[in-house]
Amino acid sequence: MKADRRFVLGLGFGATTVAAAGGGLAYALGREAPLPGGALAGADMARGHRLRTGGFPAPDRFEEVDLVIAGGGVAGLSAGWRLTDAGFDRFRLLELEDQVGGNARSGRNPVSAYPLGAHYLPVANREAKALRHLLRQLGMITGDSEGIPVYDPEQLCADMQERLFWQGRWQEGLIPRTGITARDRRDLAAFEAAMSAFSKRIGADGKPAFALPMAYSSRDADLTALDTMSFAAWLDRQGWHSPVLRAHVRYAMRDDYGTEPREVSAWAGMHYFAARRGWAANGAGDNELAWPEGNARLTQRLAGFFPQRIAPGHIVHRVAREGEHILVDSFDVAAKSTTRTRARAAILALPHFIAARICDGIEGPAGFSYAPWLVANITVDRLPAGRGVPLAWDNVSSTSESLGYVVATHQGPDAITSATVLTWYLPLSDMPPAQARQLLVQRSADEWKRIVRDDLLGMHPELDGAIQSIELWRWGHAMIRPTPGFLWRGDTVEPGPPLFLAHSDLSGLSLFEEAHYRGVHAAERAMAMLGHAHESLL
């Protein structure tokens, strides 16, 4: 009997051991894995906010130059490029950050270079003359075939461009084509037909209905009137309520404007769908130029035209007129001193809220509002896979609040890679921008990493354990928001010569093409004022 009890005891002991082992295993599996490494960074907030608090020392150095460009983003660099191209070299470009590039800056790790913000440039429209001129100089347009530009195939996206995670599978393109209702199908077809018609429409003034740069667009009253209502309201008016269509439109508006369709002007919304008419002899017209480092390729090349004229780490904190001249006070972060530059003209290639703050006589930022974004660069040691079509360049999930991710290595020197960097984008569009900016700052790096990681693993459970690091980049004022009434408001915020403004927020569309156009436009007007002969590219 004793032995029987021991037998039972033994069984009990064995069972307990098994249960404990199982429990331990379950605990080990269920426990949250440690968060990947990676830093939280962004535009230099301390330097930016110093403009608000002031307290810069009085100027103790003085210099003279014909022209000052304040701001080294795409607009400022494009202005500098335009001046250099026209043989005008008596200028200086002052940049607050330690690196030029603005939203088109990049990072790099042992796996790949990656964008911190803007990451591609669509094949240029026929009307984008100045941009094509630049692309030719950069060797990105290699020649012409029967008068049509030929793009360097190695810089065009050579992957499947987009795929969408929809109903548990990845499918090609961004609009679901299966598992949708008859109404979805009908509304999608009607919407696409309408956008295609707008894309082809030439206004009474002979200009395209929607042009890129937008300044070349037709001024037909029925078109500009679209700016007075929201895109959501316009879609409602057409009776297109299909959730599939509306989800796609929401993706598009957040992708290009960081803004919800109900807050985007219908004109801007339609511009997204009806303005791209890429003009190229090779590849499809809707192709994109893309690089591992994103548009930093373009800004670095632009800066390469006039490196000796660029002064990074210089905070322009006061711009004032003095008679015929302009006085530009800039604080040298390294030397901790202010230099006063006396110039005959100045191009303020800055966001409007900063231009208005540092320069008297520039209208306040009424109407200008900016969308905050979070960008995360996720280094993974194996490629994402998933059911359905294989990995594309741009990968979007219909179930995520993020805009998905682009694969940084797709345009690298290797045909086949294993480790890669995924650049993940999240516009904080579902709350007022000021509130979203607070959230952006308040959330800790770990909280953001958890959000990014969980979002990626939601699309790709197979990447569990493959995430090496998550580099976070906060953009407080990532892009101008084209809210209703802003684009075709009819008044100008330009202060007039010898001060010129250059920024994509003047277009209301945060696109490379717009920033480039504004930079070239300001440079040409400045050269005209200064009497420097040149042939306009515009």
Added chain:
Amino acid sequence: MAEADPARPRIRASASTAALLASAFVVSTCGLIYELLASTLASYLLGDSVTQFSTVIGSYLFAMGLGSWCSRYVKRDELRLFVRIELMIALLGGSSACALFLLFPLVEHFRVALYGLVLAIGFLVGLEIPLLIRILRGFDFRETVSNVLTFDYVGALVASLLFPLLLMPHLGMIRTGFLFGIFNAGVGLALLFTLPRTAGYRTEKVASVLVLIALIAGFVASDRLQRWAEVASYGEPVIYATSTRFQRIVLTRRDDDVRLYLNGNLQFSSRDEYRYHEALVHPALGRVANPRNVLILGGGDGLAAREVFKHPEVRHLTLVDLDGEMTSLFSRTAMLSRLNRGALTDPRMTVINADGFRWAREARGRYDAIIVDFPDPVDYSVGKLYTDTFYRAARKLLAPGGMMVVQSTSPLVAPNAFWTVASTLEAAGLQTRGYHVYVPSFGEWGFILASVGPIPARGNIPTGRFLTPTIDQRLFDFPPDMARRPTPVNRLDNQVLVREFANAWDKYEG
């Protein structure tokens, strides 16, 4: 004297006897399972099942005899030793299937590992029954021997029926191994807690719990291992499967047919790969006057290299394959390096593990022949290796009079894809001639010769198992259903080949 030994329990209670007899049953079941596992695994991995079953069973039984004989040297403490043996068998036998699968690609002499394990398990199993009989010696000897052997043989029957009917189809080899290891360790643990006077066996108790935990962990993980092995998705038994940084490598074997799959796509069958590789290599090399310096892009299995070395003029062969695990698998593993006749470790060979796209554009050498043997253009990444950009880079690596050959998928299934490769090579400034060959495991397969100058009609073709100078001439004739047709140029900015290839194969496979 026996009474004076406190470590040896006296067997009295009938519950204890029952437990010991039950253990005889479990032990013999486990023993036979390990034997069957080793035999099956050996015939999977090495082929020739009659030989494998015969030699594994023979050496196993021999080792059992050895163990039985050695049991005479055990003078005391039979129970303690019995429990220890149970634990050792549990550990060795339980993990044997898993260990052999893992060892297979890593060791040069797989048979040493296989028979070593078989002998060790057999030896331990051979010790079991004599010890058990001695532990039970307090009872009627006639009855004891009868009982023990009855349970032993019944256990063997149960095992031999369970193995093919239930275990192999439902659990697979790795999990079956762990499961019976758990039973084995369970016997040891149960005895420790059932039998009286085992209070001093602390070490054994701790050890048995540890072994049990290890085996349960193995059992849980084997589910995953089994999934990795993807046994279900291949028609043949999988003998090796691994995920490298770049791809999934799976080797299968049925009898003498070894097959390699990369990402699920068949790369070769050892039964007919000679047709493919002779046709890939010799038409190109035979048309070069003096092929001294040769380049292979892709072809990490070394089979094309084997054919290249049949040309005595070859002094240097450079092989560029993306995946280092692939080339080292085919140079280290005896079974696989036999297939390529040690080509990857030949002194004339230089193996470079690099991305072919990048390597070709950065390389500076000049090669008399270039053999381009990439996987089919199944996605945009591989598609880049079939573009005019890539072929321009490859053309720069061709020595004057040099010849390039490109594996170009099936001209029967995907004629547009096949001839697109030709148009693309021509767009890169090369003259081309397509040819095709029948490879049973692939079907009708095509290649394209390319050269800066005209391509000679005849060449110096060595006679192989398939190819002869006469056959070489016939390969260039295309019947109308595969004939040349107008096709576009595959460029980085259109990647037409990937779409064309996918459409054709989707249609073909329905």
